[in-house]
Amino acid sequence: MIIDFNNDSHKNTNEYDYCISGAGAAGIALALRLAESGKRVALFEGGDREYSQVSQDIYKGKVTEQNPYWLDLYRLRFLGGTTNHWAGRCRPFVEYDFEEKQINDLPGWPISFEEMNRFLPQAKSILELEEIDTFKIVENTHIESEYFEPDVSASSSIRFRDRFSEELERHSNVDLYLNANLVDIQLEEDLSTIKHFVIQNYNQKKQSFTAPHYIIAMGAIENARILLNCDSQISSGIGNQTNMVGKCFMEHLNIRLGEFVSNKASWGESQSMQFMTTPKLAKEMNTGLSNITFGTVRQIKAYGRTAEIKALFNKLSCQLGVSEHLQFLYEHDCIGEGVISTLCEQFPFKDSKLALIDEKDSFGLRRVELDWHLSQNDIDSIRNMSIAIAEEFAENNLGRVKLSSFITDSSQKIEISGHAHQMGTTRMSASEEFGVVDVNCKVHQTNNLYIAGSSVFSTGGAVNPTMPLLQLTYRLAEHLTSIS
Amino acid sequence: MNYHRRKVLKVGLVSLIGISLLNTKTFSFFKKDDIALKTIGKNSYLVDGWVISKNDLNKREFS
Known part of the structure; x- marks a missing residue:
C-alpha cells in the first residue's frame, strides 16, 4: 500500500516488524525482500512520487573551500531516490578491494570478497542484469599491459520508482509512506535500543512508529546527518561515541589527467577506451584502483554543457557554410584528440x-x-597512477599523453570533482574505534538500528556504488530475517 | 669593386655579430637542441608535459 503521509494519519503505528527510512535503491530492495519473508514493513520516503523543491531543499548544506561540491544537486529526494537520474552503470567490487590493508591508519573491509559475492546474483536480478556473466569485456586484444585492462561496465536502465511503484502499491506486507520524513530517533532508557522513529510530514504533523528493528537508508550524507542530529539523549548523537559518524566521506575522484593523441593503428575506429587499473599497479605504485576513460573529441562533444554550443557551431557551419573556421573550432577544441577522465578510488580519511x-x-x-x-596518500596515488598510465600508453603505442600541469608539478593543487558517489560516512568496521556499523550493518552501541547504502562502505574502490550497495542490502536482509 | 667590397664587409660584420650573440646565448631560442627532458617514470620521460617512452628516445625526432 502507498500512503500519502501529508493527507492520511496512520492509527496503528506499532504493527510493523521493520521501519525503514529512505525509499531509494537500498530502501526499496530491502523492503521488498523483507516483505517476501512474510514480515510487515513500514517504508518512509521523505519526498513524494515526483520531484519537489521543498523536499530537495532538505539536502542543502555548506561546503568548505577545500574542494567544490554541490550537496543539493547530486542526489534526488523523492521516491526511487537518485535512480531517477542515474546513468545505470554497474560493476561489483573486485577481490583486491577486500584484501587486508591499512590506509591512513584505518582498516579496510571486515568482510570477505566471497561473502560479498554471495549476494551478487540477487543484486544482478533486481537490476535486470542476470545475463551479464562477466564485467570485463575485453575487446581490445592488442593491449598487453599488466597495469590496466580494457573494461566496459554493464548498464541497468532500472528506475526504482517506475519499476517498483506498482509492486509496492499492491504488496500487503509493505506500507510505503510518502512525504514522511524521519526527524528523530528515540532511544529506550538503556540508550542502546531504539524505541521509535519520529516521522513528520510537510504540514508539521508528527507520528511515532515502533518496530523491533529499524533501518536508515537515506544516502551517505543524510544517514550521518540524522545520527548526529539525534542528540537529545546522547549529546554526541546516536552511534557516535567514538566520533566516527560523518568521518571518512569518500567520492570517486574525477580528474582531468590530461589530453592525448592516439595511434590510429592501435585505436581502430573506437571513439573511446575505458580501462580499469589492475591490483598489480596498485601494489607496485601505492595507488588506489581507478577506472579511466580516454574519450576522443568526437565522443566528448555528445556530453556536457559544451554540447549545445558545439551543436550550434556545427549547425552554422553545415547549414550556412559561413566559415571553415567554425568547423575547425568544432573539431579541434582540445589539445590532441581527446581528454582523459577518471573514476579514481579515494582512500578513507578521517x-x-x-x-x-x-x-x-x-x-x-x-x-x-x-x-x-x-x-x-590520495595525492601520491593520483600522481603515480597518472604517470604509470601515460607511460604504459606510450609503451603500448596507443598514443601519447600530455599530463595536466597539476599532475607533473607537485606544488600545484590537484583539481578534482565528484561523480555524485557519496560513500563512507558510517563506515563498516569490526571495531567501533574505526567505524559506525559492524559486519552486519548494525550501528555499534545500539541493539536494533541498521544502516543500508553506500555510507557503510569501508573503502570505495573504483566501481559505481549501486551494485555493491545492493549486495550489502541483500546481505542485511538475510541477517535481519535470520534473527527475527 | 668598392660596392662589392662594402657588401662583403657588411655581410661579414653582420654574420660576426650574429654568431657572437648566439654564442652568448642571447638568441639561444633559435637553437633546436635544448629540449628539456625529465625522467618521470621507470621508463618514461616528460617533454613539455608529454610523456614519452624509452623507445621514443631512439627515434630521430626525440634524439
Whole structure:
C-alpha cells in the first residue's frame, strides 16, 4: 500500500516488524525482500512520487573551500531516490578491494570478497542484469599491459520508482509512506535500543512508529546527518561515541589527467577506451584502483554543457557554410584528440568529513558542512597512477599523453570533482574505534538500528556504488530475517 | 669593386655579430637542441608535459 503521509494519519503505528527510512535503491530492495519473508514493513520516503523543491531543499548544506561540491544537486529526494537520474552503470567490487590493508591508519573491509559475492546474483536480478556473466569485456586484444585492462561496465536502465511503484502499491506486507520524513530517533532508557522513529510530514504533523528493528537508508550524507542530529539523549548523537559518524566521506575522484593523441593503428575506429587499473599497479605504485576513460573529441562533444554550443557551431557551419573556421573550432577544441577522465578510488580519511552547522532545515534539523579532503596518500596515488598510465600508453603505442600541469608539478593543487558517489560516512568496521556499523550493518552501541547504502562502505574502490550497495542490502536482509 | 667590397664587409660584420650573440646565448631560442627532458617514470620521460617512452628516445625526432 502507498500512503500519502501529508493527507492520511496512520492509527496503528506499532504493527510493523521493520521501519525503514529512505525509499531509494537500498530502501526499496530491502523492503521488498523483507516483505517476501512474510514480515510487515513500514517504508518512509521523505519526498513524494515526483520531484519537489521543498523536499530537495532538505539536502542543502555548506561546503568548505577545500574542494567544490554541490550537496543539493547530486542526489534526488523523492521516491526511487537518485535512480531517477542515474546513468545505470554497474560493476561489483573486485577481490583486491577486500584484501587486508591499512590506509591512513584505518582498516579496510571486515568482510570477505566471497561473502560479498554471495549476494551478487540477487543484486544482478533486481537490476535486470542476470545475463551479464562477466564485467570485463575485453575487446581490445592488442593491449598487453599488466597495469590496466580494457573494461566496459554493464548498464541497468532500472528506475526504482517506475519499476517498483506498482509492486509496492499492491504488496500487503509493505506500507510505503510518502512525504514522511524521519526527524528523530528515540532511544529506550538503556540508550542502546531504539524505541521509535519520529516521522513528520510537510504540514508539521508528527507520528511515532515502533518496530523491533529499524533501518536508515537515506544516502551517505543524510544517514550521518540524522545520527548526529539525534542528540537529545546522547549529546554526541546516536552511534557516535567514538566520533566516527560523518568521518571518512569518500567520492570517486574525477580528474582531468590530461589530453592525448592516439595511434590510429592501435585505436581502430573506437571513439573511446575505458580501462580499469589492475591490483598489480596498485601494489607496485601505492595507488588506489581507478577506472579511466580516454574519450576522443568526437565522443566528448555528445556530453556536457559544451554540447549545445558545439551543436550550434556545427549547425552554422553545415547549414550556412559561413566559415571553415567554425568547423575547425568544432573539431579541434582540445589539445590532441581527446581528454582523459577518471573514476579514481579515494582512500578513507578521517579529515574528509561532515559536521553539523547552526543553520537548520524546515524540520528544525541542523544542516551539515562537508569538508571534502584528500589525504597525502590520495595525492601520491593520483600522481603515480597518472604517470604509470601515460607511460604504459606510450609503451603500448596507443598514443601519447600530455599530463595536466597539476599532475607533473607537485606544488600545484590537484583539481578534482565528484561523480555524485557519496560513500563512507558510517563506515563498516569490526571495531567501533574505526567505524559506525559492524559486519552486519548494525550501528555499534545500539541493539536494533541498521544502516543500508553506500555510507557503510569501508573503502570505495573504483566501481559505481549501486551494485555493491545492493549486495550489502541483500546481505542485511538475510541477517535481519535470520534473527527475527 | 668598392660596392662589392662594402657588401662583403657588411655581410661579414653582420654574420660576426650574429654568431657572437648566439654564442652568448642571447638568441639561444633559435637553437633546436635544448629540449628539456625529465625522467618521470621507470621508463618514461616528460617533454613539455608529454610523456614519452624509452623507445621514443631512439627515434630521430626525440634524439
